Amino acid sequence: MKLAGKTVVILGGGSGIGFACAGAASRAGASVAIAGRSLEKLEAARAGIGADVRTFPVDASDEKSVRDFFEGVGRLDHLIVTAAETKAANVSGMDAETLRPTLDARVWGGYFAARHAAPRMGEGASITFFSGLSARRPYPGSSVISASCGAIEALSRSLALELAPIRVNTIRSGIVETPLLDGFYGEDRDEFLRSLAERLPVGRIGSPDDIAGAVMFLMGNGFVSGSVLQIDGGGSLV
Numbered sequence: 145m146k147l148a149g150k151t152v153v154i155l156g157g158g159s160g161i162g163f164a165c166a167g168a169a170s171r172a173g174a175s176v177a178i179a180g181r182s183l184e185k186l187e188a189a190r191a192g193i194g195a196d197v198r199t200f201p202v203d204a205s206d207e208k209s210v211r212d213f214f215e216g217v218g219r220l221d222h223l224i225v226t227a228a229e230t231k232a233a234n235v236s237g238m239d240a241e242t243l244r245p246t247l248d249a250r251v252w253g254g255y256f257a258a259r260h261a262a263p264r265m266g267e268g269a270s271i272t273f274f275s276g277l278s279a280r281r282p283y284p285g286s287s288v289i290s291a292s293c294g295a296i297e298a299l300s301r302s303l304a305l306e307l308a309p310i311r312v313n314t315i316r317s318g319i320v321e322t323p324l325l326d327g328f329y330g331e332d333r334d335e336f337l338r339s340l341a342e343r344l345p346v347g348r349i350g351s352p353d354d355i356a357g358a359v360m361f362l363m364g365n366g367f368v369s370g371s372v373l374q375i376d377g378g379g380s381l382v
Contacts, residue, residue: 145364148173151220152363155204155213155257156227158185160322161274163192164352165224165359170195172360177217180227204253205245214260222363223261223271227253230289230324243288250274250292254299262307270311270369272362273300277318277376297372304370311369313362318376320350345378 152169156162157178170176170193179202180186186199202213204227214220229245254273261271278286279293297314304312319340341348358375362368374380 145172145360147222147363150222151175151177151217152222152224153177153179153217153220153261154224154226155179155202155210155253156225158182158189160226160324161317161320161352161355162224162226163189164356165226166197167193168353168356168360169222169363170197174222177220179213204257205248207252207256207259210253210256211260214257214264217264219264219266220261221265221269223257223265223269224359225254225257225272226274228274228292246288247292247295251295251299254296258299258303258307258312262310265310267309268366270313270363271300271303271307272359273297273312273314275314275316275372277316277374277379279316281380300372301370308369311362311366313368313370314372315355315358315362316372316374316376317355318344318350318374318379320352320355322352340379343382345381348377350375350377 147169152174154162154166157166158180166176166178166189177198177200178186178189179200181201181203183201190197190199200213200216203209227249229249258271273296275293275296278290279297282290300312300314321337337349355375358373362373
């Protein structure tokens with residue numbers, strides 16, 4: 145896919161999947177802007193991509209922060225929103241205020257991003273959101289995470305109609321080896337990933353580049369909108 149002359153914006157582009165998407169878009173010739181809460185991660189990402197990448201501090205759950213970000217970016221062609229919080233807890237466990245960022249970052253963050261990006265997008269534009277397998281296969285303690293994933297998929301379908309002809313899609317990703325897993329599984333991380341890889345039909349854990357390839361497809365295929373693309377190594381089958 146060629147993206148010369150296009151501007152690609154990644155909200156949550158400082159690490160993991162967002163970083164891989166930024167690199168793929170840059171290699172395809174796009175002008176890339178990445179945003180996130182950690183300036184340190186953003187600067188490291190810019191150095192790692194090795195291209196002229198613009199960086200912006202932004203809190204996805206704060207509408208003013210998101211609005212100011214898009215005013216700074218200006219015109220854009222493709223928006224990728226990977227920003228998310230993932231706090232797991234049983235329904236009788238954590239208090240609502242602790243869990244609220246899990247909904248705010250993914251759902252309200254996606255909503256705010258679409259609201260303020262859409263007026264700056266032209267012909268052939270696209271928005272790509274991210275959910276996760278817990279939208280379809282929840283597990284104990286995932287109630288708020290599952291709710292956020294299901295909500296962003298529903299939002300994506302609605303926006304595909306409301307913002308047309310801007311195309312809006314969601315990637316429902318399986319387990320991908322990113323720094324996010326460290327906080328989720330702690331000392332059990334390596335054993336968990338080894339065990340999961342053995343069960344998956346593809347025989348391995350996903351990489352950020354696997355997901356970035358799917359994002360490139362969604363940006364490039366002008367006949368895909370309102371879809372949820374599941375990239376999970378066959379995990380839904382086992």
